[in-house]
Amino acid sequence: MKKVLIIKNKEDLKLSALKRGELHRLQLHLSHNSLGVPWKIPLIVIRGMKKGPTIGITAALHGNELNGISTIFKLINEIDPQKLSGDLILVPISNVPGYLMNQRYFSDNVDLNRIMPGKPEGNTSSIYAHYFISKIVSKFDYLLDLHTASHGRVNSLYIRADIENEETRTLAYLQHPQIIVQKYDEQGTLRGWANENGIPAITIEIGNPNAFQHELIDETLDGILNTMRYFKMIRGKVKDFMKDATICDHSYWIYSKSGGIIDVLPKLADTVTQGETIAYVYDVFGQVKEEIKANKSGIVIGKNIRPNCDAGTRVLHLGVNIFEPLSKNIPGA
Ligand SMILES: [Zn+2]
Known part of the structure; x- marks a missing residue:
């Protein structure tokens, strides 16, 4: 030491x-x-x-x-x-x-x-x-x-x-x-x-x-x-x-509207398309209460993994407006 x-x-x-x-x-x-x-x-x-x-x-x-x-x-x-x-x-x-x-x-x-x-x-x-x-x-x-x-x-x-x-x-x-x-x-x-x-x-x-x-x-x-x-x-x-690497010019969280038991479907770094179902919120009897869809196409940066969710829980962190930058080179490298 x-x-x-x-x-x-x-x-x-x-x-x-x-x-x-x-x-x-x-x-x-x-x-x-x-x-x-x-x-x-x-x-x-x-x-x-x-x-x-x-x-x-x-x-x-x-x-x-x-x-x-x-x-x-x-x-x-x-x-x-x-x-x-x-x-x-x-x-x-x-x-x-x-x-x-x-x-x-x-x-x-x-x-x-x-x-x-x-x-x-x-x-x-x-x-x-x-x-x-x-x-x-x-x-x-x-x-x-x-x-x-x-x-x-x-x-x-x-x-x-x-x-x-x-x-x-x-x-x-x-x-x-x-x-x-x-x-x-x-x-x-x-x-x-x-x-x-x-x-x-x-x-x-x-x-x-x-x-x-x-x-x-x-x-x-x-x-x-x-x-x-x-x-x-x-x-x-x-x-x-x-x-x-994927580059996005913006990212935001999608929230649940209802409370219940949430299951988020895509894996990290998956791409999702607009309208795709990204999560289900179930009631305590196993019935689907809410189907949450991606409102834009993008890439999954982060996601919720805690199933018990209140209304307004963060569901999925979506990177959107994926673009190719002018350069992907490292100057001088
Ligand atoms: Zn931190």
Whole structure:
């Protein structure tokens, strides 16, 4: 077991203070909790011997979205700091209280990914968000933010990114997604803050909450290593993964109208056509109460897997307006 460096209240993460060619384990103090002690956020910093970009990878910003943690743990086993150019700043557990409570939200039930960049003097979650940004994320040159579906739902491996912007499009293409959804940067998200502040960022949605899904984790790891090869942080040929990815310019959830027992029919990444039946809602006697149809043709990004549903339950996350972009090439690769 190697020693963990503690970075106290008033200090920031200072890369220049960490020795090159090594992996560093740190705990950084963010705001104080109700015991009056700081939330300590774990960081893994790998400093390369040579200069290069700083890629930041954040996981579990929603505290129950855990596939990104395993992705980071697998990544550190792939990297030899002596052969690395540039730096990796890895945050396996971004939302510490949410993680402890096994929930999406922060301790005050606020979604951290809606309030970025927070405020130094605001409510509990705002203060935490403020120091998370100012002490950690502001040090990144690029950000990959790792998420999963929400509770009771499953996701394919998909990317949310602004593909009209060349830098974020390149980051998206370097991954190996099944699906890319064009997303302008929503206000308050970590990705939105980063892109506005000159840190190209994408969101990678990896499968389901509360689980480790090694197939999807390994695919995500492949995409991250590909990104590092593209930026010449590690050696090797950049893989052009884009041939089989589907790109949609919009996505939305289809909701149930009635409550009951729901069975969603298509599999993840299936294509559905307009008018196709995508789910049945049964009453408690096994009779069909509602037949839910796709109102547009598209691709299944995510779906509900919890059968007991209230009226107004999210049924299926549909990616629509599938298109071929002007280019599926990665510039310079
Ligand atoms: Zn999330």
